[in-house]
Amino acid sequence: MKYMNIIFLTLLISLMSCSEPEQPKANEISYSNSFSIPLGGNTYQIAGQEMVGLDQNGISSWTSDQTVLGVFFKSSGTENVDLNLIIETQEGNSEIEVSIGDQKQKVQLSNGVSGLVKVGNFKIPVGYTAIELNALTKTGANFAKIRSINIEHNGEINAHYVKDNEDNNFYWGRRGPSVHLGYTTPDNQNIKWFYNEMTIPAGEDPIGSYFMANGFAEGYFGIQVNSATERRVLFSVWSPYVTDNPNEIPEDERILVLKKGAEVYTGEFGNEGSGGQSYLVYNWSAGTTYKFLNSVEPDGKGNTIYTGYFYAPEVGEWQIISRFQRPKTNTWYKRPHSFLENFNTRTGHIGRKVFYDNQWVRNIEGEWTELTEARFTGDPIASSGFRMDYAGGSKDGKFYLQNCGFFTPHTPLSSMHLRSPNNQTPVIDFEALETLGVEITAPETIAELDKSAWEIVEFSSEETSGEGATGRAKDIIDGKLDTYWHSQWTGTAAQYPHSFTLDFHATPNIKGFVFHQRDGSRKIKDYKIYGSNDFTSWSPISSGSLLNSAGQQVVTLNEPINIRYIKFEALNAHDGQDFAALAEMGAF
Template sequence: MIRSIILVTCICSCIKLSAQAIAIPASTGYAVPVEKEERGMFSEKNGLHWTNASQKISYTFYLRRAGELAISLDLKNKSAGNTIRVSVEDEHGPSATKTGQPAVSPGKVFTVAVPSSVEYKNTQVGKVYVKDSGFYTITLSSVKKAGDVIADIRSVLLSGSATENMHFNPKPRRNAASVHLKYPVPDSVKATSFYNEITVPAGADLVHSYYMACGFARGYFGIQVNSATERRVIFSVWDSGNEAIDRNKVADSNKVQLLAKGEGVFADGFGNEGTGGHSHWVYPWKAGETYKFWVTALADSATHTTIYTGYFFIPELQKWKLIASFKAPHDGQTLRNLYSFNENFVGSNGQLQRKAYFGNQWIQRQNGSWKELTQASFSYDATGKAGDRIDYGGGEENGKFYLWNGGFHKANAQYGDVFSRAAAGVRPMVDVTKNADSLVQAEKDKQEILARVKNKEIDTTGSKDGVYYHILKEGTGDYVSIDDTVTLYYKGWILQTGLVFDQTKDKPAVFPLRRLIRGWQIAVPMCKPGGKIRMYIPSGIAYSIRSRSKDIPPNSILVFDVEVLSSKK
């Protein structure tokens, strides 16, 4: 709770301001409770149109020196009889400041009469003496409301010696500055996956917040608070080209392509901050819980494309969930420019502090080995670079990096600061075979196969342990054993699209059967040497939600024609 000190006002309500008065635009304030954006309560053109007597209005600024602070309001109201109360709050809370004294000289309760006027009038509120540097907040509250409007306010006017070199945000954008962690990875390291964890502490899970775990050159992956009743897991990948606003203007050859999405996931395009493919899953994530994120990249240098896939771990199920998989054109590279961020994406509550912890960052290299990331550099967006907001920071705490923004506290990090954390040595354990949507997807695959059988699009002899099959040619001798090494010809394609993704050509392939996907281990032992089988393998016993290759999207039903030439114990 922040100490409130009521301003002493002069008997005269209207005075002529000194030439040195600093005007804080009324459009830069905050309402508590937060106003509904569609009401147009704050506007750059008209300032503050204040109608709700249950709302308090606040303006925060940073004073760099002690001294006298005189406060006035530039306001009007067509009706007479409105009064408001004005108070000053400091950032130090109810205890004494570092000087041992209150930061602002004490005063008495005073209410200010809103002038009845169709023109704005400079109405003096009063003077206080500031004894310490820091953030200060002027709060307006309604005492008496007569008519529909409490007041129309154009600006908060400050003068006096305490205003020398003071700071405030003069712009209508009321968002806190977005803050970032960038994880340095040498160009020589080809990362095929990026793993990160997020914990948002209690009270920091504010509406209009995006806590992003796995950012990379082409996209981002994290959790949002979208409203008081909705939270999301979001995974997005940018298009190619230079269009920043309208995705309808992006050529099809530059658009990312959705390959697959998890059960209940919404997927569409996005614009206005670049364009691209967007996906989100509505999920009630909680403050205090740690959430795991894993993004993979399957690069194809021949076609200059990369498939990016985002997976989210659900703690209560102890299972991973596919969010979405997108194919990005004009790429062909692995993961690069890895980062995380905290973002306040709507400015109506940018005066509140957001914070998140980021821990146990790892990348996986092309050879399958893992590497832990233990360094990160700090940066912020254009709002921070312009100096509009100076309340942000980050660092390391208990083995995790953290970021915070908003709340009007003194910055504890500067652009380019490098943070380090101790290596935890806890490599990610990622198993997506038994995933959150396994049962639902298994039923979908079954119904897909049965519908095609019913429509006589495919022919099956029967099924075994989930694999549907048709014996095309009987062989001779002993049946193949699961422990055998088999020599065979094969051709594989996607049931849903008919796309052939792999096949033998002039020479047969030789495989230890135990090393192949579960569907092969089930069906091939129904063959004898010289025999031929067609197998319809549901995704759950094929590659499940993994992006196995550029031609096999997650949740693909695979069809194989296999001719067994020989088997060896």
């Protein structure tokens, strides 16, 4: 009987504990809608020196507690949303803080957890929202590998963000929206010259900015911020042969350099079309007004000639940048325009702005016409609504463009804008312009040594996952310009100096070396080359600086040498970052 009573009491307690269903907590909200922001296209590192690993899948490495990440989106705002993280399998325990303005939530991430992790409730303001991710503590290598942020809400909040990676949208989206001004020109005139004045306000010139002043149907002309220590005046013309790889252009469709100014680099470019590129490294200043003048003129032989001139008040006279010949083209100046873009995916969260003033065109009869009307347009990242931090039009009597920085409001695309006439016709001595620059002859063809027996026998680091099928040290000598060696950046990034050692498996007579930088970022600047015949005793044989260009670069030794091993040591990069990349190395 005693045992029966015990059993009865146990059953009674069990029934009492199950008799009432669990009620929802008073502060829990039921949501009818949700969306997920992929971090691969919407995230920036906004603090910290150690670079976070960020790829199309989101945060791939996050090791420093000094790193702060910002995830940005635009909406019509709402009082209540629940925010969740979608993470890869957690390695070790960590704690991070998620904040929107003054609203902060700490999140514990336990070892082995993956998928959806709840953060908490937030209020979303109207306009752009920055979700900040701060590192607190960790026991593993990474604080978290986060793929996306999921936001649950009620009603419509009209969210704008880079939603997918079709057509490489994450790359273009992190660069930010590019915006343009297309100037209205007089009808039925053969225009040869376009003149423009450009001013970048102080503080509106972050790294990666391209302030393009004088665009034309076949190219562009403007100034760039290439790194913390380098700025350029850039003048480029596309080839009539459509490709992103300049090495594919047939000889009869290549852009020829006819003339260039002092200290101007000329070569080829790729990635966004291909053609002839020229630039002058020049430390131009924000807050100063610079003048641009360029011409487009058919030569009567089936080619068109393009010439660009730049006026810096610090110099006090016009300088020629270059003169190009474009084959299979017969045209005068078409589609004068300006644009503003960012070419650095790490600075797409920083705003930039530019003013354009006193635009004029000159026809072949020598008559000037002032341009006072322009159409404002944007690239697909803008027109898709993925990014809406863009503006342009007229302000304070000048045309202007503005992008990035996640500001509001935006300017409607395809809108027309007017500025008041200045009635200040440019005063140009065209005869004096023709005396500027030096004529260019065809470059010498270099016969490189056969690489089939060469071997990379040692290297400081290489990237074996983050660059896809390339990134390995052996890619330096594979004869392909679309593959490259890249220093390690996933996990713990390797630091300068970066190096590799080449074994010729013979002792050829070397007169010099041929380099091709990677057609993208991470171009090597300063280098040293050492030689050895026993892999033990090394002697310096060359040192110098490579150009920030993907074109062929030739280094000629002071005296030929017979050598078996070469060690190439990269000392720093043109973009000031810790990474190095090189597409190809040859010898002759």
